[in-house]
Amino acid sequence: MKPYREMSKEELASLKEQLEKVYKEYQGKNLKLNMARGKPSPEQLDLSLPMMDILNSKSDYTSVDGDVRNYGVLTGIKEARELMGQMMDAPADNIIMYGSSSLTLMYDTVSRSYSHGVMGNTPWCKLDKVKFLCPVPGYDRHFAITESFGIELINIPLHDDGPDMDMVEQYVNNDETVKGIWCVPLYSNPSGQSYSDEVVKRFAHLKPAAKDFRIFWDNAYCVHHLDPDHPDHVLDILSECEKAGNPDMVYKFGSTAKVTFPGAGISAIAASKANLEDMKKQMNVQMISHDKINQLRHVRFFKDLDGIKAHMRKQAAILRPRFEAVDEILTRELGGLEIGTWTKPHGGYFVSFDSLDGCAKAIVAKCKDAGVVMTGAGATYPYGKDPHDSNIRIAPSFPSLDELKMAAEIFCVCVKLVSIDKLLAA
Amino acid sequence: MKPYREMSKEELASLKEQLEKVYKEYQGKNLKLNMARGKPSPEQLDLSLPMMDILNSKSDYTSVDGDVRNYGVLTGIKEARELMGQMMDAPADNIIMYGSSSLTLMYDTVSRSYSHGVMGNTPWCKLDKVKFLCPVPGYDRHFAITESFGIELINIPLHDDGPDMDMVEQYVNNDETVKGIWCVPLYSNPSGQSYSDEVVKRFAHLKPAAKDFRIFWDNAYCVHHLDPDHPDHVLDILSECEKAGNPDMVYKFGSTAKVTFPGAGISAIAASKANLEDMKKQMNVQMISHDKINQLRHVRFFKDLDGIKAHMRKQAAILRPRFEAVDEILTRELGGLEIGTWTKPHGGYFVSFDSLDGCAKAIVAKCKDAGVVMTGAGATYPYGKDPHDSNIRIAPSFPSLDELKMAAEIFCVCVKLVSIDKLLAA
Numbered sequence: 001m002k003p004y005r006e007m008s009k010e011e012l013a014s015l016k017e018q019l020e021k022v023y024k025e026y027q028g029k030n031l032k033l034n035m036a037r038g039k040p041s042p043e044q045l046d047l048s049l050p051m052m053d054i055l056n057s058k059s060d061y062t063s064v065d066g067d068v069r070n071y072g073v074l075t076g077i078k079e080a081r082e083l084m085g086q087m088m089d090a091p092a093d094n095i096i097m098y099g100s101s102s103l104t105l106m107y108d109t110v111s112r113s114y115s116h117g118v119m120g121n122t123p124w125c126k127l128d129k130v131k132f133l134c135p136v137p138g139y140d141r142h143f144a145i146t147e148s149f150g151i152e153l154i155n156i157p158l159h160d161d162g163p164d165m166d167m168v169e170q171y172v173n174n175d176e177t178v179k180g181i182w183c184v185p186l187y188s189n190p191s192g193q194s195y196s197d198e199v200v201k202r203f204a205h206l207k208p209a210a211k212d213f214r215i216f217w218d219n220a221y222c223v224h225h226l227d228p229d230h231p232d233h234v235l236d237i238l239s240e241c242e243k244a245g246n247p248d249m250v251y252k253f254g255s256t257a258k259v260t261f262p263g264a265g266i267s268a269i270a271a272s273k274a275n276l277e278d279m280k281k282q283m284n285v286q287m288i289s290h291d292k293i294n295q296l297r298h299v300r301f302f303k304d305l306d307g308i309k310a311h312m313r314k315q316a317a318i319l320r321p322r323f324e325a326v327d328e329i330l331t332r333e334l335g336g337l338e339i340g341t342w343t344k345p346h347g348g349y350f351v352s353f354d355s356l357d358g359c360a361k362a363i364v365a366k367c368k369d370a371g372v373v374m375t376g377a378g379a380t381y382p383y384g385k386d387p388h389d390s391n392i393r394i395a396p397s398f399p400s401l402d403e404l405k406m407a408a409e410i411f412c413v414c415v416k417l418v419s420i421d422k423l424l425a426a
Numbered sequence: 427m428k429p430y431r432e433m434s435k436e437e438l439a440s441l442k443e444q445l446e447k448v449y450k451e452y453q454g455k456n457l458k459l460n461m462a463r464g465k466p467s468p469e470q471l472d473l474s475l476p477m478m479d480i481l482n483s484k485s486d487y488t489s490v491d492g493d494v495r496n497y498g499v500l501t502g503i504k505e506a507r508e509l510m511g512q513m514m515d516a517p518a519d520n521i522i523m524y525g526s527s528s529l530t531l532m533y534d535t536v537s538r539s540y541s542h543g544v545m546g547n548t549p550w551c552k553l554d555k556v557k558f559l560c561p562v563p564g565y566d567r568h569f570a571i572t573e574s575f576g577i578e579l580i581n582i583p584l585h586d587d588g589p590d591m592d593m594v595e596q597y598v599n600n601d602e603t604v605k606g607i608w609c610v611p612l613y614s615n616p617s618g619q620s621y622s623d624e625v626v627k628r629f630a631h632l633k634p635a636a637k638d639f640r641i642f643w644d645n646a647y648c649v650h651h652l653d654p655d656h657p658d659h660v661l662d663i664l665s666e667c668e669k670a671g672n673p674d675m676v677y678k679f680g681s682t683a684k685v686t687f688p689g690a691g692i693s694a695i696a697a698s699k700a701n702l703e704d705m706k707k708q709m710n711v712q713m714i715s716h717d718k719i720n721q722l723r724h725v726r727f728f729k730d731l732d733g734i735k736a737h738m739r740k741q742a743a744i745l746r747p748r749f750e751a752v753d754e755i756l757t758r759e760l761g762g763l764e765i766g767t768w769t770k771p772h773g774g775y776f777v778s779f780d781s782l783d784g785c786a787k788a789i790v791a792k793c794k795d796a797g798v799v800m801t802g803a804g805a806t807y808p809y810g811k812d813p814h815d816s817n818i819r820i821a822p823s824f825p826s827l828d829e830l831k832m833a834a835e836i837f838c839v840c841v842k843l844v845s846i847d848k849l850l851a852a
Contacts, residue, residue, distance in 0.1 A: 039496055042496075053482050055484070070466065070471060071688040099717075103714060107713070111712075114541055115541055123551075125549075125552075126551075144711050148711045149541060157659070222707060261495045261496075261719060263718060264717040285533060286530055286533040286534075291688065291690040291717065420554065
């Protein structure tokens with residue numbers, strides 16, 4: 001195919017006319033398709049249904065920490081801390097179990113730092129200025145947490161091997177108001193990169209100006225490989241920080257949201273014992289214990305990391321064809337046109353698409369008018385402001401394969417139409 | 427029996443000698459008894475086991491709000507809002523479902539007020555001074571929440587019909603720094619009173635100096651009657667506030683912690699729509715949804731309020747003999763001695779005991795040395811400071827009936843010994 005920008009205005013205009021017809025046909029179908037959120041499909045959820053048979057009225061509800069049906073055990077039953085520890089690459093002693101969502105765990109961690117402070121440091125609410133570094137494109141819900149506390153968000157470019165570490169070091173090592181950075185180290189949301197060993201080591205060797213600087217390491221996709229035989233691998237930041245003499249500098253977050261049931265899974269934090277002690281003081285005021293019955297249910301279902309891995313192979317078998325379909329259609333429809341690039345991630349939940357500058361909002365709006373809901377353009381940047389208006393997050397997991405294919409076709413038509421408009425106006 | 431203070435020093439000394447022997451015998455038994463926390467007994471938990479058969483791998487997981495296994499429905503499925511609404515005396519539209527603990531819900535409500543402010547008012551963290559009223563004796567975990575945010579706690583005497591409303595009005599209507607009051611309106615923790623209609627109406631007619639003053643109405647024991655045929659009844663504060671032109675002045679809290687499983691139940695807040703809208707803005711950043719599978723499990727198990735009431739009759743049948751045993755032993759051992767008074771609550775989880783002034787700490791310590799753990803003396807007052815050192819909270823629910831009886835006997839011996847010491851020293 002000939003790149004669009006090498007076409008004459010006449011060629012583009014005639015192409016536009018043809019595409020308008022195709023677009024109108026799609027509009028006439030009154031479709032309701034959704035590629036907006038990273039939701040598992042019903043087939044994926046069905047894989048976890050056998051877990052619902054694990055505990056019934058005849059079951060034994062005894063954990064090594066006692067009767068899971070009653071109050072107590074603030075940090076979660078030992079069996080669950082061991083299971084999550086295996087999944088998150090940390091000893092059970094460095095794990096605290098949280099509730100049914102790691103998003104809430106991350107929010108509460110920021111909230112605690114804001115109201116109570118981190119390990120004896122001044123609570124952030126008493127400081128004039130607090131800043132957070134945000135590798136971009138990134139996860140909108142991360143940015144929303146820090147934004148809601150009035151924290152200033154700073155864009156850090158995300159390269160193929162991770163965040164721009166020169167820039168990270170520059171900020172963290174010199175600016176005392178920089179208190180944290182949001183990271184999705186494996187299969188980054190949305191662009192799918194995994195951090196290189198060198199990047200992880202540079203993180204571990206940071207010399208923060210702020211004593212209460214913390215890396216918020218959201219290992220959301222730690223077992224979410226699309227090809228389980230060839231998974232990406234990221235160095236364990238917790239032990240790297242320890243080796244580098246920075247044991248307290250990182251919080252690792254994980255959950256089974258996209259392993260079992262979103263919103264009804266189990267979540268955990270892995271961190272140094274000093275961080276966990278600090279956290280426990282405040283947790284002890286906020287709660288008596290999280291849902292230990294659900295912890296036991298997960299433990300008995302998976303048994304160990306091998307159980308989780310076997311389960312995630314089945315998830316991958318459902319997800320892989322969806323990612324392949326999106327890539328196939330984008331390649332067929334947009335290949336060679338030079339009006340967009342997209343990622344081919346090895347895991348996680350998203351394909352990240354970059355349009356010509358200034359086109360993303362118009363593409364998402366055009367999709368919507370044809371019944372295809374995408375994540376809002378700009379959502380992958382702090383304050384919803386994509387400086388190039390070019391990044392669009394595609395979530396292939398939820399729709400059926402047929403719906404997904406149609407949604408991807410429509411998406412391509414919209415990309416073409418908006419790009420032609422841009423080129424014609426140039 | 428002759429009151430102790432009418433006895434001569436010789437009589438008291440000889441009595442002490444006898445009691446010391448009894449006490450030593452108990453010590454020799456190396457007992458491990460616990461009357462410290464309001465934990466249901468295993469028999470009570472067994473009553474809820476059939477709920478664990480409600481959802482299995484063959485079940486339908488569809489609520490009126492869709493598939494409960496996936497993300498979404500921030501405020502909880504409608505069926506759960508209806509069920510909790512019936513239990514909490516509020517329409518489903520005035521209910522937001524929360525997680526597995528109403529304690530966390532209350533903490534998060536204070537935390538949100540502190541960091542984000544209430545309905546557009548200045549966040550409490552930006553104010554020089556914030557005060558909370560604390561009816562005493564009261565619930566230590568309530569006081570701990572506000573204390574942890576540096577809020578100044580003010581004791582308000584709790585009378586037979588509720589808090590001292592002259593004092594409440596004086597503070598709330600004149601002091602802009604007073605932002606809230608902790609209430610357990612039905613079967614108050616620990617002293618068991620239920621608020622009179624007049625008290626509820628005076629609450630509803632408060633004219634707060636602070637626009638963001640809120641009543642924290644923890645209806646923890648709303649279905650926890652010891653005699654379900656003759657329950658205490660408290661007027662619905664939410665509709666009373668509405669009638670009085672103060673629709674936004676109250677948050678009502680409830681949960682099934684002591685209906686089904688502590689720490690693995692469901693919880694909810696009932697409030698005006700304006701309050702709920704304010705809350706939702708921040709919740710939307712903190713979470714995607716709570717555990718809707720557990721919501722559906724509870725809904726299918728109970729069906730409606732009648733289902734909950736039938737269940738709570740079974741709970742009462744287990745709890746009542748325990749409360750009767752405590753009262754029987756205290757009456758037999760301490761009746762007429764004038765060294766202590768105690769409550770006979772119609773519901774809830776506690777008996778409140780008042781010793782002679784200055785004796786509570788010594789009694790609790792003496793119990794501990796004989797293997798009987800009680801709630802720490804002072805715990806029922808803000809900052810753990812009981813000005814009279816006289817209140818002790820007795821929790822009869824958890825031990826077996828035999829253990830409970832022995833614990834109560836030992837408690838009485840300790841009360842006698844400490845009281846004699848006080849009288850001898852006078």
